[in-house]
Amino acid sequence: MNIIIIGAGRVGESVAENLLSEDNEITVIDNDSERLRSLQERFDLRGVQGNGTEIDVLIEAGARDAELLISCASLEETNLVACKIAQMVFNIPTRIARVRSSHLDHQDTLLSKDGFAVDTLICPEESLSRYIAKLVEYPQALQVRNFAEGLACLVSVRARAGSPLVRHSISEVTQIMPNIAMRIVAIYRRLWDGPDQLIMTDGSTRIEPDDEVFVLAAKDQIPAILNGLHQLPGTAAPAETTTATEETAPLAPASSVRPQRIMIAGGGRVGERLAMYLAASPINHNLKVIEKNPDRCITLASKLKESVLVLQGNATDEDLLESENVANIDLFLSVTHDDEDNIMSALLAKRMGARRVLALINRRSYAELMHSTQIDIALSPAQTMLGELLAHVRKGEVIAVHSLRRGVAEALEIVARGTRKTSRVIGRQLGDLKLPAGVQVGLIIRGLSDGTVTPDSTLATESGFADSTQIQDNPQQTAQTLVQLPNAQVIIPSSHTVIENNDHIVLFLPSKRLIRDVEKLFKVGATFL
Numbered sequence: 001m002n003i004i005i006i007g008a009g010r011v012g013e014s015v016a017e018n019l020l021s022e023d024n025e026i027t028v029i030d031n032d033s034e035r036l037r038s039l040q041e042r043f044d045l046r047g048v049q050g051n052g053t054e055i056d057v058l059i060e061a062g063a064r065d066a067e068l069l070i071s072c073a074s075l076e077e078t079n080l081v082a083c084k085i086a087q088m089v090f091n092i093p094t095r096i097a098r099v100r101s102s103h104l105d106h107q108d109t110l111l112s113k114d115g116f117a118v119d120t121l122i123c124p125e126e127s128l129s130r131y132i133a134k135l136v137e138y139p140q141a142l143q144v145r146n147f148a149e150g151l152a153c154l155v156s157v158r159a160r161a162g163s164p165l166v167r168h169s170i171s172e173v174t175q176i177m178p179n180i181a182m183r184i185v186a187i188y189r190r191l192w193d194g195p196d197q198l199i200m201t202d203g204s205t206r207i208e209p210d211d212e213v214f215v216l217a218a219k220d221q222i223p224a225i226l227n228g229l230h231q232l233p234g235t236a237a238p239a240e241t242t243t244a245t246e247e248t249a250p251l252a253p254a255s256s257v258r259p260q261r262i263m264i265a266g267g268g269r270v271g272e273r274l275a276m277y278l279a280a281s282p283i284n285h286n287l288k289v290i291e292k293n294p295d296r297c298i299t300l301a302s303k304l305k306e307s308v309l310v311l312q313g314n315a316t317d318e319d320l321l322e323s324e325n326v327a328n329i330d331l332f333l334s335v336t337h338d339d340e341d342n343i344m345s346a347l348l349a350k351r352m353g354a355r356r357v358l359a360l361i362n363r364r365s366y367a368e369l370m371h372s373t374q375i376d377i378a379l380s381p382a383q384t385m386l387g388e389l390l391a392h393v394r395k396g397e398v399i400a401v402h403s404l405r406r407g408v409a410e411a412l413e414i415v416a417r418g419t420r421k422t423s424r425v426i427g428r429q430l431g432d433l434k435l436p437a438g439v440q441v442g443l444i445i446r447g448l449s450d451g452t453v454t455p456d457s458t459l460a461t462e463s464g465f466a467d468s469t470q471i472q473d474n475p476q477q478t479a480q481t482l483v484q485l486p487n488a489q490v491i492i493p494s495s496h497t498v499i500e501n502n503d504h505i506v507l508f509l510p511s512k513r514l515i516r517d518v519e520k521l522f523k524v525g526a527t528f529l
Contacts, residue, residue, distance in 0.1 A: 001025070001393060002066045004092075006052030006082050007073035008035040010362055011098060011124055014382030015070060015389060016045055018407055024393065027061045030073075053081045055089060063090040068392060072098035072122070080116040087117035094392050096120045100269065120388065127385040129273035132333060132358065135377065136278065138222060139259055139331065139356060140230040142212065142377055145387070145402040146219075147413045147506050148445040152490055153219050154185075154402065154411050154506070155226065161209035163231040171203035173228075180224055181492050182217035185440040185508035188405070198510050200438065214404070216442030216506055218490040258283055259330030259356070265315030265345045266336035267291030267300045270360070270381075274335065279305045288324060290315045315345035318352070327353030335360045343375070350374045383407065394515070397522065399504075409510050411442075416503045418524040425522055431495030434521065436514040444497065445504040447488040 001024045005012050008030035016026050016039065026045040029052040030036050036047030050057035052073060063069075069086045071079035079097040086092040097118045111118045134144045143156040159166045165173050170184050188196040190210045199205060207213060207229070215225050262278060264271050267289050278285050288309045291297050297312045304310065313320045315334060326332065332349040334342040339361050346359035351374070358377040383403050390401035390410075400413035420427035424434075430441055491497065499505070505522075509515060 001068060002062060003027070003068045003070065003393075004029065004058070004061050004063060004066045004086075006030075006069070006071040006079070007098070008032060008039055008047075009072070009074060011072045011382065012070075013039060014362075014380075015072065015386070017043060018382065018386055018403065019389075019393060020045060027066075029057060029061050051078075053078055053085060055085065058082075058085065058090065063092060066090065066092050068092070068094045068096070070096045070098075070389065076100055080118065083118045084116045087113065094119050096122060096389065096392065098122050098124070100125065120392065122385055122388050124381055124385050125269040125273055127388065128270050128335075128360075128379075128381050129277055131384045132270075132274055132335070132379070133277040133281075135358070136259060136262070136281075136331065138226060140226040141222075143404065144222075145404075145411060147216075147400055147411075147443070148448060148488070148490070148504050151219060151445055151448075151488060152216065152443050152506060153222050154214060154216050154442070154508075155222055156212055156214045156404070157226055157229045159207050159209055159211040159213055160230045163227075163229055165228040166207050166209055169204050169206050170201060173207075177224070177228055180217070180221050180228075181490070182215050182221065182225055183440075183442045183492055184213060184215050185411075185442045186214040186409070186510060188212040188214075198438075214508060216508070259285070261286045261328060261330045262288070263324070263326065263329045263332050263349070263354075264289045265332070265334040265342070265349075266360075267293075267296050267310070268335070268337055270335045271333075272300060272303065274333065275300070275304050275308055279308050290320070290324075316341060316348060318348060321345075321349060321352055329354045330356065332357040334358065339363055346375050347373065350376075394519065398519070408512070409508070410512055410515065411506065411508050412515075412518075413504055413506050414518070414522050416499050416501060416505060416522060418501065422524050423522075425499045426501055428499060429495065430493050430497050430499065433499075436509075436517045438510045439514055439518060440508045441493055441505060442508055443506040444491040444493050444499070445488055445506070446491055446500065446502075448502070448504055 003019060003024050004027050005016050006029045008028050012028060016028055020026055020043055027048060028036060028039055028045055029048045029050060031049065031051060033049050036049055039045060040047050048057060048061045052071060063086065069083065069092045071082040073079055076099040079099065083095040083097050086095050095118055099121050100123060109115055135141060138144050138155065141155045141157050145154045164176060168176060184201060187199040187201055187205065189199050189208065190196050196212060213229055217225055262285050264275055271289060275287060275289050278287055288311060289300060290311045290313055291300060292314055294312050297310050301310045311324065326349050332346060332354040334346045336342055342359040342361060346357040350357045356376045358379055359375050360381060361378050362381060386403040387401045391398060394401055397415035397417055398412055399415060402411045404411060416425050417423065418426050507518060509518065
């Protein structure tokens with residue numbers, strides 16, 4: 001795909017780097033020649049110096065043949081105008097603009113073809129704040145990604161020694177928690193002498209302490225799964241059983257383990273939005289924000305609720321953290337603009353007793369280094385918004401994409417379309433599909449329509465349970481777990497599950513190199529007989 005990116009700042013650079021890994025032809029426009037030169041030295045892309053709203057510059061960048069424009073310059077006015085020019089002058093099919101104001105999300109007239117002609121708005125700060133707030137909701141999780149309009153979730157969690165499901169095989173998991181419908185799609189095992197290693201899972205694979213476990217399940221069942229893999233002190237644990245017919249003890253609800261005392265280091269756009277999200281939560285958080293700039297502190301104090309304590313100071317100041325009782329903090333969030341400050345303040349807070357720490361890290365090399373440190377979550381801003389972009393790059397009926405493992409792996413939701421004559425998948429059993437090696441079908445959501453779906457409806461689990469193993473390794477497995485909702489079913493499939501038209505299928509891909517093969521498999525053609 002021919003893609004033009006306007007803006008070579010942090011967002012533009014991250015977007016270009018990730019899209020290049022998928023054999024796209026990338027051209028970056030920026031006024032800063034030094035930035036462009038740096039990008040061209042590191043990546044196989046083309047740079048064009050100039051203003052992205054000038055027609056001559058866009059022509060030089062290849063706008064006449066472009067299929068996608070992503071305008072992520074620092075000024076949102078530039079991004080909106082660039083999208084309009086891309087539509088009116090060059091008829092570029094898809095146009096994405098970065099904005100900092102969330103108010104434009106509701107301005108359909110301004111964004112329509114008669115307005116600025118923006119197909120999708122992206123706001124990195126908004127995406128990041130929203131995502132961190134989700135991690136607060138599920139404090140044991142390392143990642144939480146939604147699929148099927150919020151009906152299903154993919155979570156990754158670090159297995160903790162002593163938790164109910166740890167040191168058990170995947171087939172035993174279904175006996176310990178028979179009423180929980182889930183599929184373990186990947187395990188990354190921590191090695192002392194190298195990076196984490198992907199473990200190809202089957203029913204005999206054991207979950208070991210410190211494994212990063214990726215699980216797909218219906219949204220309402222995520223808290224029980226997280227407790228089973230990363231039980232926190234003071235929560236109830238499921239009673240281990242020997243047969244799938246025995247009852248399990250109820251797990252503590254998610255609200256009982258959510259962090260109450262939260263400290264935010266950094267009062268910039270991300271810190272402000274995050275504080276607003278958390279202050280508006282029904283959970284009564286004890287919330288503190290630390291910000292260096294005195295004027296910014298005054299602004300924050302005027303915008304945030306009175307219950308939020310705004311402190312002027314440096315989050316790397318040990319005396320300040322001690323005076324504010326960081327040892328009693330449940331969650332420390334370091335979200336300044338400086339990677340080094342975020343790393344140092346998070347490590348310091350952890351050493352001083354903070355229960356869980358998160359550091360915002362822009363540089364990929366830094367994020368890799370932090371993986372084996374005491375920082376619980378090293379979060380890349382670019383990765384949180386990439387899914388919003390990748391869905392426009394994917395071909396066919398891909399409607400949701402989430403980048404995982406710092407861009408190495410991917411989870412996607414794809415809709416099966418067509419008939420048995422026009423599709424390689426419709427009317428066929430999953431065990432008969434020629435999926436690339438390592439690709440796992442985690443969930444099937446059946447019955448989704450264009451109507452409104454209620455994700456938080458009461459779930460009723462039918463009898464039968466499908467092992468959380470690779471489908472290809474279970475040819476005799478016929479049972480399915482169905483989670484029934486008003487408008488849809490979340491299905492844990494078996495090798496004998498037959499794919500129907502309009503099924504939403506969630507897949508885990510251990511490598512981006514497999515994407516094209518998956519897209520080709522689901523592509524609708526004139527005939528495949």
